[in-house]
Amino acid sequence: MSFxxxxxxxxxxxxxxxxxxxxxxxxxxxxAGVRSSPLDGRPTTSTGTASLDQLLAGxxxxxxxSSLLVEESGTTDFAGVLLRYYAAEGLVQxxxxxxxxxxxxxxxxxxxxxxxxxxxxxxxxxxxxxKMKIAWRYEGLGNDADQEVKSDPxxxxxxxxxTFDLGKRLQPSDIKGELHATPxxxxxxxxxxxxxxxxSPLDTFIANVSxxxxxxxxxxxxxxxxPSLLSPALYGSxxxxxxxxLQFLHKLRALLRHHCGRLTAIISLSTSLFPRxxxxxxxxxxxxxGTFEMLPLPRxxxxxxxxxxxxxxxxxxxxxxxxxxxxRGGGLEGHSSRENxxxxxxxxxxxxxxxxxxxxxxxEEEDKGAKDDRKKGEKLxx
Numbered sequence: 001m002s003f004x005x006x007x008x009x010x011x012x013x014x015x016x017x018x019x020x021x022x023x024x025x026x027x028x029x030x031x032a033g034v035r036s037s038p039l040d041g042r043p044t045t046s047t048g049t050a051s052l053d054q055l056l057a058g059x060x061x062x063x064x065x066s067s068l069l070v071e072e073s074g075t076t077d078f079a080g081v082l083l084r085y086y087a088a089e090g091l092v093q094x095x096x097x098x099x100x101x102x103x104x105x106x107x108x109x110x111x112x113x114x115x116x117x118x119x120x121x122x123x124x125x126x127x128x129x130x131k132m133k134i135a136w137r138y139e140g141l142g143n144d145a146d147q148e149v150k151s152d153p154x155x156x157x158x159x160x161x162x163t164f165d166l167g168k169r170l171q172p173s174d175i176k177g178e179l180h181a182t183p184x185x186x187x188x189x190x191x192x193x194x195x196x197x198x199x200s201p202l203d204t205f206i207a208n209v210s211x212x213x214x215x216x217x218x219x220x221x222x223x224x225x226x227p228s229l230l231s232p233a234l235y236g237s238x239x240x241x242x243x244x245x246l247q248f249l250h251k252l253r254a255l256l257r258h259h260c261g262r263l264t265a266i267i268s269l270s271t272s273l274f275p276r277x278x279x280x281x282x283x284x285x286x287x288x289x290g291t292f293e294m295l296p297l298p299r300x301x302x303x304x305x306x307x308x309x310x311x312x313x314x315x316x317x318x319x320x321x322x323x324x325x326x327x328r329g330g331g332l333e334g335h336s337s338r339e340n341x342x343x344x345x346x347x348x349x350x351x352x353x354x355x356x357x358x359x360x361x362x363x364e365e366e367d368k369g370a371k372d373d374r375k376k377g378e379k380l381x382x
Contacts, residue, residue, distance in 0.1 A: 031219045032176075033093030035160055037061065045093075045221060045264060046161040048085030051353040053161060055341075056290070056322060061160070064221070065260030066323045067252065069288035070268045071276070076296045078315065078343070079268035081166070082351055083227050084110050086266050087179070088164055090223040094176035096212060099225040100205045101234045103183040107175075112168030114348060166347040182208060184235045201235070202248040206255070213259050224252070224265035231270060242280040249287040291320040294343065317341040317353055 030036070030043060037044045037059040044061030046053055047068075053061045062068065072079040088110040090097045099106060182205040213222060230240045256263055267288065274281045276293070285291045296315040319341065342356035 031221050033089070033095060033160065034064070034221060035061070037063065043261060045095075045223075046089055047082070047266070048087075048089030048161065048164065049082060049351050049353070050161045050163075052082070052351070055319065055353060059323070062264050062266075063323055064262065064264060065256050066289040067224075067256055067265040067267065068290045068292065069285060070266065071271045071281075071291065071293040072268065072296070073271045073294075074296050075272075076315075078294050078296060078345060078351070080227055081345060083225050083266055083268055085164055085350060086223065087225055088112075088170055089162060090221075091170065091175045091177045091179060092162055093221070095221040095223050096178055096180065096216060097223045097225065098180045098182070098205070098209050098212070099227070100182050100201070101184045101227055102181055104179065104181045106181060107179050108169060110170040111164035111166045111350075112170045113174055114163035114165040114168075163348075164350055166350075180208065180212060200244055202244055203251075206248065206251045210255060213255070213263065218262070220262065222259070222263045224263065226265070226267040229267055229269050231273065246280070246283055246287070249284060253287055285320065289321075289323040293318040293320060312344055313342040313356065314344045315342065316356065317343050 034043050034045050036042070039059050042059060043064045044053075044056075044059050045064060047056075047062050056062055070079040070082060087097050087099065091107075091110070092113065182201065184201050209222070209224060216222070228234055230242070230245055232240055252265060256265060267284075269281070269284065271281070271293070274284075276282070276285075294315055294317055297313060299314075340356040341353055343351055343353045345351055
């Protein structure tokens with residue numbers, strides 16, 4: 001009868017090679033201001049307007065590597081406000097913001113952080129010196145819980161979309177990114193008097209953005225803003241040529257496809273200068289991934305006392321195209337394009353896009369209308 005130890009596995013040598021300890025995989029956190037889309041996991045970034053993020057084909061944000069064209073008719077500048085929110089969100093998140101047209105002083109016109117953004121910031125965690133005011137046997141358990149909260153990287157993440165206030169200005173302490181401006185007015189002398197033509201400001205802007213992208217680390221997100229493209233007030237008559245604009249959009253599209261995980265762009269265009277019926281505007285819509293059209297409504301001087309400020313509609317929104325990346329049609333694209341969408345601008349809440357619903361007819365107005373009809377009927381009786 002043989003005896004052997006119970007803790008020795010049969011067929012294995014006691015002096016075999018030691019196994020290497022399995023090291024846990026470290027989670028790679030996305031850059032600041034970037035999160036995965038709930039639709040297909042594609043990385044997205046916020047436009048600075050929460051209601052607009054929900055309209056972007058169900059991705060809950062603007063997918064990286066895509067561009068938006070915002071068209072607006074009339075003399076209002078709602079599209080310019082949308083671009084300011086987009087730039088302010090990028091600077092707060094630590095992104096590199098490239099703007100064509102304005103100068104560096106344009107940074108002083110960006111809206112500041114609202115109250116909701118300040119409340120979203122993570123509160124300081126209590127130090128290890130604080131103790132739980134319960135039984136002594138649970139004191140160590142409380143300290144372990146505090147250590148787990150400190151080591152959790154998800155709790156240190158900031159808000160995906162901040163709230164901005166138009167009545168305030170973005171403070172230098174809140175700016176984590178950089179603004180790179182290419183002023184078009186300074187570049188209006190690109191046609192030299194001797195006859196030798198230098199590079200266009202549109203080409204100069206593309207070259208500057210390409211250089212910044214190549215020099216920056218892979219985890220840095222870049223944003224491109226082109227407010228009021230080909231507007232004579234910003235670019236001058238010598239630059240407002242459709243042929244140059246189409247070449248500019250082709251080069252911008254190539255940059256977006258080459259740096260699909262680091263770059264987004266938003267362009268605004270006045271349809272009063274370039275209507276959608278022209279071939280130039282249609283080509284611009286084809287070269288951009290998404291197209292929105294903002295139609296401001298005539299402003300009413302006297303507001304009705306029974307209408308709330310939340311029900312006031314300042315314009316209508318038409319969704320012509322959205323970024324579509326899968327066979328399901330981009331999630332909510334079919335619903336968004338069929339609904340009648342409206343928007344309003346508030347100094348504290350920003351731009352709010354929502355379905356347009358006619359307000360219900362009040363009982364007092366019905367009674368007044370019935371009385372007027374009765375009076376007219378009595379006058380007609382002979």
